[in-house]
Amino acid sequence: MEPPSKLNVSDLIDNSTLGAFQTGICILCCLCLIMDGFDVQAIGYVAPAIIQDWKIPPSALGPVFGAAPLGILVGSLLFSMLADKMGRRPVLIGLTVMFSVLTLLTARASSIPELLVIRFIAGMGLGGIQPNGMALMGEYSPRAVRILLMMIVSNGFNVGAAFGGFVSAWLIPSFGWRSVFYFGGIVPLVIAALMFFLLPESLQFLVLKGTQAGNVRKWLKRIAPHAPVTGTTQFAVREEKREGMRFLQLFQEGRATATILLWLINFMNLVNVFLLASWLPTVAKTAGYSTSTAVLVGTTLQVGALIGTVVLGWLIERLGFIPVLTTCFLIACINIALIGQPGLSLLLLFVVVFIAGWCIPGAQPGVNALSATYYPTNLRSTGIGWGLGVGRIGAIIGPVLAGEMIRLKWSNQEVFLAAAVPALISALFVISLRWVIRPQAASSAKTEVMAH
Numbered sequence: 001m002e003p004p005s006k007l008n009v010s011d012l013i014d015n016s017t018l019g020a021f022q023t024g025i026c027i028l029c030c031l032c033l034i035m036d037g038f039d040v041q042a043i044g045y046v047a048p049a050i051i052q053d054w055k056i057p058p059s060a061l062g063p064v065f066g067a068a069p070l071g072i073l074v075g076s077l078l079f080s081m082l083a084d085k086m087g088r089r090p091v092l093i094g095l096t097v098m099f100s101v102l103t104l105l106t107a108r109a110s111s112i113p114e115l116l117v118i119r120f121i122a123g124m125g126l127g128g129i130q131p132n133g134m135a136l137m138g139e140y141s142p143r144a145v146r147i148l149l150m151m152i153v154s155n156g157f158n159v160g161a162a163f164g165g166f167v168s169a170w171l172i173p174s175f176g177w178r179s180v181f182y183f184g185g186i187v188p189l190v191i192a193a194l195m196f197f198l199l200p201e202s203l204q205f206l207v208l209k210g211t212q213a214g215n216v217r218k219w220l221k222r223i224a225p226h227a228p229v230t231g232t233t234q235f236a237v238r239e240e241k242r243e244g245m246r247f248l249q250l251f252q253e254g255r256a257t258a259t260i261l262l263w264l265i266n267f268m269n270l271v272n273v274f275l276l277a278s279w280l281p282t283v284a285k286t287a288g289y290s291t292s293t294a295v296l297v298g299t300t301l302q303v304g305a306l307i308g309t310v311v312l313g314w315l316i317e318r319l320g321f322i323p324v325l326t327t328c329f330l331i332a333c334i335n336i337a338l339i340g341q342p343g344l345s346l347l348l349l350f351v352v353v354f355i356a357g358w359c360i361p362g363a364q365p366g367v368n369a370l371s372a373t374y375y376p377t378n379l380r381s382t383g384i385g386w387g388l389g390v391g392r393i394g395a396i397i398g399p400v401l402a403g404e405m406i407r408l409k410w411s412n413q414e415v416f417l418a419a420a421v422p423a424l425i426s427a428l429f430v431i432s433l434r435w436v437i438r439p440q441a442a443s444s445a446k447t448e449v450m451a452h
Contacts (some may be wrong), residue, residue, distance in 0.1 A: 005228060007141055009203050009216070011145050012224055014143040018047045022140050022223035026149055028191070030156040035188045036129040037160025038167075039103050041302065044120065044278045045168035045295050046177035047283045053177065058282050060112060062403025064234055065278040067116045069270075070354055071123020073392030074370055078386020079128025084295035088136040089201040090393065096192040099125030104185030107178040127392065129311040131384035138380065139202040140369060140371045141224075147369050151313035154365030158305035161277065161361070165299025169176060169292050182274035204377040207235045214248065241281040249379055250379045258436045259383070262371055265429045266391030268422040269329075272336065272359045275398035275419055276301055279337075280353065283412060300350050304357025309365045311358075315367065321370045325363055333420045340416030344448060359388070360423065374437060393423070 016022075019156045047061050075095070083091040102122030109115040164184070171179045200219045206212050217229050280301055284294035308328075312384055315324045335355040338344070344352075368384055375383030384408040398419075405415050 004149055005230065006230065006234045007220075007227065007229065008219065010205050010340070012227060013112065013140065013203070014222065016142045016150075016223050018142055018145060018322050019055060019223060021116070021219075022142075024198065025140050025200065026137055026153060027123045028195055029092075029137050029153045030159070031191045032129055032165065032188075033133050033153060033156025034160035035096075035101070035124050035184065037157035037302075038164040039122065039160075039184045040072070040126055040157070041161035041186075041277050042103075042164050042168065042180050044066065044281055044298055045165055046172065046180050047278070047282050048291050048294055049172050049177035051282075056108075056112070058286065059407040060401050061282075062400050062407075064112060064115050064119060065274070065399035065403065067119040068123035068126065069274055069392045069395035069399070071120040072121075072127035072395065073389050074082065076125035076131060076392060078124070078126075080131045080381045080389070081386075083128065083132045083135070083176055083381040084205075087205055087382065088132045088139075089195075089199055092132050092136070092214065093192055093195050095125045095128045096130075096195065098122075098131070098190050100185050100188035100192065102185075102186070103181050105184065107181035122448020124274060127389070128385070129379050131388055134368055134372050134380040134384055135200075136202055138369075139204050140200075143343065144218070145317075146405060147373065148313040148315055150369040151309055151365040154368045155306060155309035157312075157315060158302055158309060158357075158361050158365070160195060162302030162306050165295055165302060169295045171300070172295075180210045181313050195263075200378070203235075203360065204237045207237045208378055208418060247382065247386065250375075250383060252450035256377075258374060259386075261385075261388040261429050261433050261436060262367070262374070262387045265367055265433075266387045267394040267428040268429070269364055269367060269394070270388075271394035271398035271422045273364060273418055274395040275399075275402045276336070276353075276356065276360065278399040278407075279402050279415075283415075287412070293346075293430075297349065297353060299354045301357035302361065303362035303437055304354040304359075305364075308358030308362025310367050311388075312362060313369075316369070321366065322430060325366055325370075325430045325433075326427050327364045328359045328366075329423045329430065332356055332363070333423040335359065337417050337420040338425060339419075340412040340414070342411075355452065370433075370437075392436035 035229045043064060051058055079091055085174065102118060102125060108117050109118055127423060134150050134154050138150045165182060168180050171183065178204050202217065203216055203219055206216050216235055220227055220229055277298065281294040282298040283297040285291060312324060312328065337351045338352045339356065371384045371387045372380055402415055
């Protein structure tokens with residue numbers, strides 16, 4: 001009998017060219033992240049309309065702005081670990097259905113307490129989407145374009161956030177603020193159905209688990225039709241199968257310092273991502289602009305993020321994470337401080353908000369990709385998810401803190417000067433990573449596990 005052949009799945013994917021199958025996975029993950037971003041940011045866009053409809057003070061929405069990030073925190077921690085145990089595919093599909101239903105329920109809310117509860121539970125579903133979508137894309141990407149593709153998928157969040165601004169500006173005047181959430185609830189159900197029929201499971205995950213060898217063969221043939229795959233082929237990946245608490249493994253084998261730094265960077269950046277996304281439309285409205293103009297100011301932040309992520313991905317592929325992200329956060333610090341300066345013209349306001357969007361939400365996919373490239377397959381979703389989860393504490397604190405500043409009559413200048421500080425701190429933490437990540441990343445590159 002012919003001895004079984006051995007095929008390293010990691011090497012095959014690394015050296016493959018980007019084909020239709022991988023492009024399809026990228027599109028599905030992007031669509032999922034687009035609606036994730038749409039739903040998370042929609043509350044900021046509809047806030048001025050809710051304030052007018054319910055006749056409440058703007059500060060009353062501070063806790064509501066923090067409810068979804070709190071749910072996202074729980075979801076990021078819980079469902080990222082679940083995906084590293086059960087697989088990316090079932091978790092992504094289940095969570096898409098979950099947040100879709102909760103978004104539809106958001107459209108039926110009639111009070112602040114009701115809105116709080118619904119947004120928190122919806123946030124739990126939203127929290128598991130980004131780490132799993134990025135992890136799955138990274139595990140199907142050729143090495144040459146892996147970072148760029150992961151950032152493109154993560155940028156789906158920013159696309160959805162920007163798209164949500166344009167949709168909200170169109171829907172709210174004609175159909176009211178509730179129509180935004182009806183739209184945001186129906187579309188993900190369609191995406192979930194597409195994922196059920198078309199989305200594969202991570203090949204590295206299946207090899208590490210030693211299951212579904214038939215699916216491994218089938219999907220490998222979609223990536224590399226001429227690969228020497230037979231019924232007796234043994235599949236391998238360049239990692240060791242590990243059991244135990246995945247959370248604790250984030251701090252083992254020299255990963256502790258880098259893990260903590262990645263958490264702190266996520267925390268500081270997401271303070272600003274959610275503070276700006278939540279309050280920019282309301283601040284612009286109170287400054288005397290129309291509701292549509294105020295929404296477009298918030299949308300400009302997300303448009304900057306959308307464009308910025310693509311350019312940053314290209315730069316990171318060539319220059320590396322540390323120099324690009326450090327520069328980005330330093331530029332962000334300056335432009336966030338400029339947003340609140342008195343006498344700023346509307347045109348200049350759009351410009352500094354665009355640059356802030358480029359450098360704050362636009363850089364977050366780069367932070368996520370850094371986590372994804374740092375952690376191995378059995379920790380990848382957990383590593384991204386816990387980084388984002390801890391970051392969501394900042395996402396909760398940012399909008400609530402800004403709401404408290406506004407309640408205490410802080411000027412716009414004071415609020416945005418305070419918001420510039422986390423960007424400066426992020427730059428310092430990114431610089432610190434240069435002495436931590438590279439030695440650890442090379443420590444287990446040769447490890448390999450095999451499965452039939």
